[in-house]
Amino acid sequence: MQRGKGMKFVGDSRIKATNKMPNVPKDYSEYPGKTEAFWPNFLLKEWMVGAVFLIGYLILTVSEAAPLERQADPTDTTYIPVPDWYFLSMYQLLKYEFASGPWNIVGALIMPGIAMGALMLVPFMDTSKERKPFKRPLPTAFMLLAFAAMFYLTWESVKNHDWEKAAKQGAIVEKVEVEFDTESEGYQIYAGSSCIGCHGNAFEGGLGLTLIDTGLTAAEIEEIAHNGRGDMGPGLWKGTDEDLKVLAEFIEGLKSKE
Amino acid sequence: MLNKIYDWVDERLDITPIWRDIADHEVPEHVNPAHHFSAFIYCFGGLTFFVTVIQILSGMFLTMYYTPDIENAWKSVYYLQNEVAFGEIVRGMHHWGASLVIVMMFLHTLRVFFTGSYKKPRELNWVVGVLIFAVMLGLGFTGYLLPWDMKAVFATKVGIEIAASVPFIGESIKVLLAGDTTILGAQTLTRFFAIHVFFLPAALLGLLAAHFIMIRKQGISGPL
Numbered sequence: 001m002q003r004g005k006g007m008k009f010v011g012d013s014r015i016k017a018t019n020k021m022p023n024v025p026k027d028y029s030e031y032p033g034k035t036e037a038f039w040p041n042f043l044l045k046e047w048m049v050g051a052v053f054l055i056g057y058l059i060l061t062v063s064e065a066a067p068l069e070r071q072a073d074p075t076d077t078t079y080i081p082v083p084d085w086y087f088l089s090m091y092q093l094l095k096y097e098f099a100s101g102p103w104n105i106v107g108a109l110i111m112p113g114i115a116m117g118a119l120m121l122v123p124f125m126d127t128s129k130e131r132k133p134f135k136r137p138l139p140t141a142f143m144l145l146a147f148a149a150m151f152y153l154t155w156e157s158v159k160n161h162d163w164e165k166a167a168k169q170g171a172i173v174e175k176v177e178v179e180f181d182t183e184s185e186g187y188q189i190y191a192g193s194s195c196i197g198c199h200g201n202a203f204e205g206g207l208g209l210t211l212i213d214t215g216l217t218a219a220e221i222e223e224i225a226h227n228g229r230g231d232m233g234p235g236l237w238k239g240t241d242e243d244l245k246v247l248a249e250f251i252e253g254l255k256s257k258e
Numbered sequence: 259m260l261n262k263i264y265d266w267v268d269e270r271l272d273i274t275p276i277w278r279d280i281a282d283h284e285v286p287e288h289v290n291p292a293h294h295f296s297a298f299i300y301c302f303g304g305l306t307f308f309v310t311v312i313q314i315l316s317g318m319f320l321t322m323y324y325t326p327d328i329e330n331a332w333k334s335v336y337y338l339q340n341e342v343a344f345g346e347i348v349r350g351m352h353h354w355g356a357s358l359v360i361v362m363m364f365l366h367t368l369r370v371f372f373t374g375s376y377k378k379p380r381e382l383n384w385v386v387g388v389l390i391f392a393v394m395l396g397l398g399f400t401g402y403l404l405p406w407d408m409k410a411v412f413a414t415k416v417g418i419e420i421a422a423s424v425p426f427i428g429e430s431i432k433v434l435l436a437g438d439t440t441i442l443g444a445q446t447l448t449r450f451f452a453i454h455v456f457f458l459p460a461a462l463l464g465l466l467a468a469h470f471i472m473i474r475k476q477g478i479s480g481p482l
Contacts, residue, residue: 033287042285045292049301050308057309057351057358065346066353068339069407071332074442081412084402086360086395091416108420120388122371123381131374132482143371170408172336 069170079169082161089150092157115146176256178203178212186250189243194236195225203254208232212254221248279474288481299373300478302366307466309359314459316352324404326451328444331406356398363394375479383472390465393458400454406447414450415442 036042083091090112093099099107118125126139133140180187180203190196198208205211208231214221222244225237237244268274287293289300323342325334338345367387370376376384403414422432429439435453437445 034290034293035284035286036290036292038283038285039281042290043281045290046301046304049291049298050305053305053308057312057354060354061347061350064350064354066339066350068332068335068405069409072328072406072408072411074411076408079408079412081409081416083413083416084398085357086398094420105423105425108423116388116392119367119391120385123376123378123384126374126377129377131377131479133372133374136374140372143368147368 068172070172080162080166082166085154088157089153092153092160095157095160118142173205175204176210176212178254178256180250180254184250186247189239189247190250193239193243193247195247198232203251211251212256214251214254216252218245218248218252221251283474286478286481289478299365299369302362302369306359306362306366309355309362310462310466312351313355313359316348316355317455319348320352321455326404326448328406328447331404331447335405335407356401359394360398363391367391373479373482377479380472380476380479383469383476386465386468386472390462390469393462393465397454397458397462400450400458403447403450404454411442414446418442418446 082088090107093111094104094107096107097103099111122139126136128136130136182191198206199211200206200208203211216224224232225244225248226234228234228236264273289297291297291301320338323334323338323345325331335349339349340346370384370387399414399417403410418432418436421435422428424431433439435446435449436442437449
């Protein structure tokens with residue numbers, strides 16, 4: 001047996017082309033057309049495809065930063081989770097009546113299990129010699145149907161998810177602190193009103209926004225207290241106009257240390 | 259010089275057959291996009307592997323900063339994202355790569371399906387491919403928890419509940435993944451980290467090796 005460079009091979013790899021293994025593919029030189037050496041000719045072309053792909057990949061990376069929400073707080077039960085996009089179809093499935101509640105097992109296990117099992121067993125179900133997709137309509141139709149179903153479920157899930165709220169509930173809130181006198185008249189009025197419920201004991205925000213560094217004038221703050229803004233409804237101020245004036249001036253003066 | 263080194267090694271280890279099996283073979287015309295542009299569909303598998311390699315490399319660099327501990331995990335990711343030079347790029351590549359690998363793998367699966375390339379004698383390679391698909395989804399699922407931000411914890415909670423609904427062994431799977439029957443916390447994070455960084459990549463590399471050895475043994479399926 002000859003060893004080293006110049007060694008002669010039969011067929012494409014080291015499998016000997018005896019009649020013992022009928023599955024050995026024919027030598028590529030037997031195919032019609034132009035074959036090409038993998039190394040280095042074809043690999044160079046493959047690398048060019050890879051380079052174009054890499055450019056797109058890097059453009060995506062620099063234009064869209066990887067998301068990071070605020071640090072996990074397992075006690076926050078109001079958070080509505082959403083999985084990564086490739087699990088959305090399964091996530092959506094669990095919302096339907098036939099696949100949730102007492103039938104949860106259908107959506108969580110049986111249907112995905114059947115799909116994965118069927119995918120695994122494809123070569124053992126579709127055993128004909130025919131390879132062209134149009135000449136084996138059943139496997140082709142099933143695959144297209146499965147694809148359409150997943151696409152539809154993902155679409156529905158994206159459509160029904162409140163992405164604005166999702167971005168808000170996960171946003172990193174930078175903690176701003178401010179020095180204030182809890183004995184001051186302004187804070188006394190604040191603590192005695194309903195404002196403190198949403199805007200926090202130290203004006204840090206909560207359900208409402210923070211009141212530190214609002215950049216608003218006292219008059220604007222009074223106006224918002226009466227008429228609301230954004231998620232804040234109108235008519236929330238229940239106190240007197242005099243108190244509100246003091247409070248608005250107090251809030252106007254809440255500026256964080258630089 | 260290189261030739262001399264090659265000959266020296268070859269004389270002792272007979273590496274020419276190995277080299278031939280890895281690199282020195284012919285590529286038929288019907289899969290070569292230089293001859294038929296439509297043959298780019300045969301690139302999806304290679305591109306999946308390309309992204310996988312990037313995932314492994316970027317992941318290795320991420321672990322130089324990441325701390326799998328509930329106090330510091332989020333902080334280390336935040337620091338990596340905002341303070342470390344190119345940290346945003348490396349994390350970004352790992353994040354987007356996780357999606358791209360799924361996309362490319364999906365396209366590769368469809369290509370193999372619609373060209374009927376899974377048929378005899380390549381059934382086993384298809385089965386291994388589906389297992390790779392499952393491992394990749396597992397990597398995506400476990401990696402989602404690691405930044406320890408809000409969506410990470412709550413999505414994992416849902417995922418573990420689904421795993422727990424498996425009849426008979428569900429509770430055991432849950433304890434295996436979460437490290438506790440009720441708490442999703444410090445144990446869960448270290449377990450997901452270990453699964454994401456050691457167990458699943460080990461399984462993935464083994465399956466990929468099997469996938470590629472089978473391709474080399476059987477060659478690419480012929481033209482349609």
